Amino acid sequence: MSLLSATPDTRYADSLRLSVAPMMDWTDRHCRVFHRLLAPGARLYTEMVHANAVIHGDRERLIGFNPVEQPLALQLGGSDPAALAQAARIAADWGYDEVNLNCGCPSDRVQAGRFGACLMREPELVADCVAAMVAAVDIPITVKCRLGVDEDKDYEVFAGFVDRQAQAGAAMVVVHARNAWLKGLSPKENREIPPLRYEWAYQLKRERPQLPVVINGGIATVEAAQQHMQHLDGVMLGRAAYHDPYVLHALDCAQTGQPLRGREELLLALRPYVEAQLDAGLALKHITRHLLGLFHGQPGGRGFRQVLSEGAHLPGADWTLLEQALQVTRRQAARVA
Template sequence: MYSQALNDGRKIFAVAPMIDWTDRHCRYFHRQLTGEALLYTEMVVADAIIHGPRDRLLGFSPEEHPVALQLGGSDPAKLAEAVRIASDFGYDEINLNVGCPSDRVQSGTFGACLMRMPELVADCVTAMKRVAGVPLTVKCRIGVDEQEPEAVLPEFLARMIGAGADAIWIHARKAWLQGLSPKENREVPPLDHGLVHRMKEENPDVFLGINGGIADLDQARHHLDQMDGVMLGRAAYQNAGLLAEVDEKIFRAPHRDVDWTALCETMTAYSERVLAQGGRLNHVTRHMVGLFQGYPGARRYRQILSTESTKPGAGPQVIAEAFGAVDVAGSPEPAMEAARKAG
């Protein structure tokens, strides 16, 4: 995937891995909107895969492809074993998390704190690469705490490349491991997109993607003029409608209007299957709330999904009711303005 992208100049657009957000129901929904974007799982800890319920942790729908599994851990042997187990599930990529700043991640000695231990991360990458039959990638920050990104990031990238990483996704912010919450770590440390762009200039033969603070597809295209890939997180989740434009605006696919009726029917049928397997309606609908940003009736749509889906016995008809509240023929407001009004 990544070597071909470098060879033929094809760019990659990805929806970032987000804990508690990008579960299998979210990814199934996102895939209905874009056939081309690379979708990531939530971070799954290697120990959980080795000792926990594998089908629940790793299972996904075939329709989600291409889909990447993000792993968390710092023990090369355990990570390699997790990769071996995951290989039976058919993921298109395995990614190592070196960017999450949460306390619970730090307590397990993985995530962003590993930016301080590039030798260990390189050992992890080498061990994982040895058993992975698909691209093995890393997602990192530009540095943590008192580190100077201009000095730290080039060395970190060199070690990952030397260890065999097929691609590196760089979140263009430092992570402060003490004093800032995970939410604040997504907003407070200043962005340094320029540094990430320079890393690409210095590594023309290595796939480097950029993440962090990218709000819409216009900004995404700007970054793709200089980077091999672009990754959106909250912007894609909270305004999922922009994913319906990814194939055309990023991958130059022919324009097609969204068939909202078909989307409603697809998600209704999917919800029926989830309910039949013991799930709850809001396990699916909570990921759909941001779909109609800017459309007339969007507020009512959000109200229906947010309130009716959580009631005891809620069924898939709630989705049809919510879709019915939206005037899809109306002109949506610009994405940024719609997102601002949605809060």
Template sequence: MTDYQRHRFSVAPMMDWTDRHCRFFHRLLTRETLLYTEMVVADAVIHGDRQRLLGFSDEEHPIALQIGGSEPDKLVQAAEIATGWGYDEINLNVGCPSDRVQSGRFGACLMQEPDLVADCVRAMKGATDLPVTVKCRIGVDDQDPEEALDRLADKVLEAGCDVLWVHARKAWLDGLSPKENRDIPPLDYDRVYRLKERLPDVWIGINGGIETLEASEEHLRHVDGVMLGRAAYHSPALLADVDQRIYGAETVSPVLNRVVEEMATYTDRHVAQGGRANQVARHMLGLFQGVPGARRWRQILSSESVLPGADGSVFLRGLDSLAEAAESLSRDRVSA
């Protein structure tokens, strides 16, 4: 599989969500999906605790590092460091609307400075052999999405951008909170489709409000890649079908109970190294959404993983509760 083919399906970089525990968990569900880190600002890559910020397990490949920044020289340093850590791709954030990002002159506000974004991409391309990609919005504030997206796309592609991910809604930097920017600006998938029609030879992926594999398959009729964010996080079981349905893999979808058992072992290792069970458990709350006993599963993970001495056995008790719920449901059906 080519580097670009792995972009066919990915889990979006999400602050406070897609940490290394989340990615290890997701990788047990899907071998092919491209996983992204949380956004890490270039200054933190250069000066911060790299093991904490950049560390990942070999099992997480393919994995991309998302970087925030707007100073080409710093992005060069960050790209060189990321390359040395063994990442498979470097992605530049041109879509995050948070106040902290705006004050640092990166993220979605860079939609207003396409020449600078191009300079950043060009600088990183000169510093690494890894694919350098961009994730952007269709525009910000009063920009015309037709002009704004075309201008940014043309500039970064000329600079060497390998893949362009487009969150198919505007970001309103003046008047909406970061949370509101995830939902209130209307989605405009057709705008991304038109970009792909204009640039048929460019690898373009779509993001924003995509909740199911059925919707993903429909988008793939128009663009090259689909990126799921909150849906993949809150309903992670859908990832278990990605390899077969999206990539055409012949492998059998993973059994969720076995995934939980592997995560229990992983958690034991994490706790033995000084970590806490709840740092892992929080990513797995939605695994059995819609399954009898799911509420009890969430209760056990939420309440027991924070207790002193908690380890991977929390997950095994959660599995026991699911088995009890299934047995109770079966008895009720027989008696009925």
């Protein structure tokens, strides 16, 4: 089956076990096609899109996707229940399998718009948003949140926030197991500096066994992910799936029982998609930027990245550049062997 015509061979519910986080400027449609190739059984998420952009913007550019990406969730930003409900209806009409509300992004721009992590201080408003979306569509409405904001250290406050969203109809909660600092830390620092407290997510699941709970934050290995899966309904990989995408493939295979495919085999399987996009006028750099980590930690990995980084932006760059990158990788790996 070609990549372009493939459809997921697992039900959407099964994909709860493994997912890839929504990441601004990273998980665009080309990244998601690559991740689907790596992990046929995973659930994928878009970058966050504000509800007003979905309503008023260029929808094909903002929320268009290739059917191969499904099961696929659209992550929305916003805090206006009516606008979020309208955006959710649009998402459902476009064929999305889930709508996820962002209650975890700590950036200044997001705070200024009264959405993202600052919404954890307004559980009733979030519940109104969730209820409005649930009433508007038949697909699942879910919430991605932090443990709290700034100095928040009260588990009961966190659990109360989650309970309120579940009461409003949220079908699942994704817990990024850190606090969000609204002042003094950059978004990057917010992903690294606040300490991880996985035990809060574990406790939440123990006390609410009927609520699907997925964990996110600091998960970088197959072993760590499998440990979390003993306590929770699923794991969501973030930066690890991007910087070392073979981890995503290995974890998907561990979950589905499918045999591991080699890195080179996986890359070659992407060729029909790459060439179709190039024929449609896309510049190669928009795809290859998502592939740089495929040989992460492997002999020849640096050469692979270098060839793509130096050549993908040049006029006329095409699939032959990836073949050149593979050749350099093979030669470097042979010297090490």
